[in-house]
Amino acid sequence: MRLLAAPALPLHKAGPYVAAAYIVFVLLVIAYVAIIAVRTSRTERALDELQRDVEARKEEHDSGRDLEHVAAGRLTRAPAAASREGERGPA
Amino acid sequence: MGPAPTTNGRRLRVLTLATVAMIGAALALTFFYAPLDADQGFIQKIFYLHVPLAIVSLCGFVLGGILAIAHLRTGDRKWDLRSYVAIHMALIFGVGGLLTGAIWAKASWGHWWVWSDPTLVSFLIVVLLYATYQPLRFSIEDYERQARYASVFAIVAGAFVPLNFIAVRLAQGLVHPRILTLTGGNLPGSMRLTFTVSLIGIALLYATLCRVELAAKSSRIRLRRLRRELLGEDAVRPLGRSAAPS
Numbered sequence: 001m002r003l004l005a006a007p008a009l010p011l012h013k014a015g016p017y018v019a020a021a022y023i024v025f026v027l028l029v030i031a032y033v034a035i036i037a038v039r040t041s042r043t044e045r046a047l048d049e050l051q052r053d054v055e056a057r058k059e060e061h062d063s064g065r066d067l068e069h070v071a072a073g074r075l076t077r078a079p080a081a082a083s084r085e086g087e088r089g090p091a
Numbered sequence: 092m093g094p095a096p097t098t099n100g101r102r103l104r105v106l107t108l109a110t111v112a113m114i115g116a117a118l119a120l121t122f123f124y125a126p127l128d129a130d131q132g133f134i135q136k137i138f139y140l141h142v143p144l145a146i147v148s149l150c151g152f153v154l155g156g157i158l159a160i161a162h163l164r165t166g167d168r169k170w171d172l173r174s175y176v177a178i179h180m181a182l183i184f185g186v187g188g189l190l191t192g193a194i195w196a197k198a199s200w201g202h203w204w205v206w207s208d209p210t211l212v213s214f215l216i217v218v219l220l221y222a223t224y225q226p227l228r229f230s231i232e233d234y235e236r237q238a239r240y241a242s243v244f245a246i247v248a249g250a251f252v253p254l255n256f257i258a259v260r261l262a263q264g265l266v267h268p269r270i271l272t273l274t275g276g277n278l279p280g281s282m283r284l285t286f287t288v289s290l291i292g293i294a295l296l297y298a299t300l301c302r303v304e305l306a307a308k309s310s311r312i313r314l315r316r317l318r319r320e321l322l323g324e325d326a327v328r329p330l331g332r333s334a335a336p337s
Contacts, residue, residue: 014133017198021137021191025144028187032300036307043310050318057322 103302110299113292117285125285137195139285143293145188145214149252151181151297152221156249159242171238172312172336174245176304178224180297185218209262213255220248228334238336308335 121139128135155178162170192211193203205211227244231237278286 014198017194018133018136021140021194024190024194025140025187028183028190029296029300032183036303039307039311043307043314046311046314046318050314050321053318054321 099306103299103306106295106299106302110292110295113288113295117289117292120285120288125282126279128282131199134195134198137191137198139289140293141188141191141195142286143290144184144191146290147293147297148181148185148188149217149256150294151177151184152217152252153249155181156246156252159245159249162238162242163246168238168336171242172308173305174242175228175336176301176308178221178245180301180304182218182221182224183300184293184297185214185221189215189218209259213259217252217255220251224248225334234336312336 117139121136125136125139127133128138155174158170158174158177161167162174192214196205196211197203224241224244228237228241231240
């Protein structure tokens, strides 16, 4: 088979083939970039979710510490209150 | 305004700009500077895209093998990830090379595919060989084993690529035009310049896309690790079976 002997196509016939080859290349690159963009936005969403989770945990932790402070305050105030009640005596 | 770019981000930006500039220059040279080929006419313009895609793809496969050697030597997961990305991207470029080659073949020879040409068939064999890389990884659930087996595959297949190339070069009865040779080839100066710029442009595109994919995958891996460290093991959904390193 002597395929190399095939004559060159005229410009009006060759143009669509050349355009098709370059379009295939551009489409491949665009498809790849689109897939990466979707994945990146998914990662960004996961990052937002993580930030929300961490903030929620932090708030939970802070409110837990406040409760501890309140409880500790009650314990320290309790003997003084008892002595005050003792001074007043039973009603 | 977003946060200041990291060193990696800056490098990626520079690489992307260089790629865009080089591919823009390659397209300008292809269509406004390089002369029409006396034999093939306007169709030969596909050469500046098809050949660099095929060359970069084959080099990418070999690179994947070299990175796999680094993985087996060090046991570091980052080399497995790099090898995976290099092969993944080379496969995409290989498919691009096959498609553009088929279009050229149809215009030049009147056939989409010629089974009697060793260059075409051997390139198809290489692409099909690497098409099994992802299923191989996917079939192994344990990550360590998956990475090890994939590295062995990448090394063996990577060694096959230059052997295959040499065998095809030694083959007789070629249909494929032989333009690039070690003795200088048959390209006139203007065509050689255009081809060189195109090759560098496609190589830069390969490097850029590899870096983009590596950055995306590394971010996901780091995010997962961070989630585990901050919120505990329960907060991380179990990974499904995946071909990609995780």
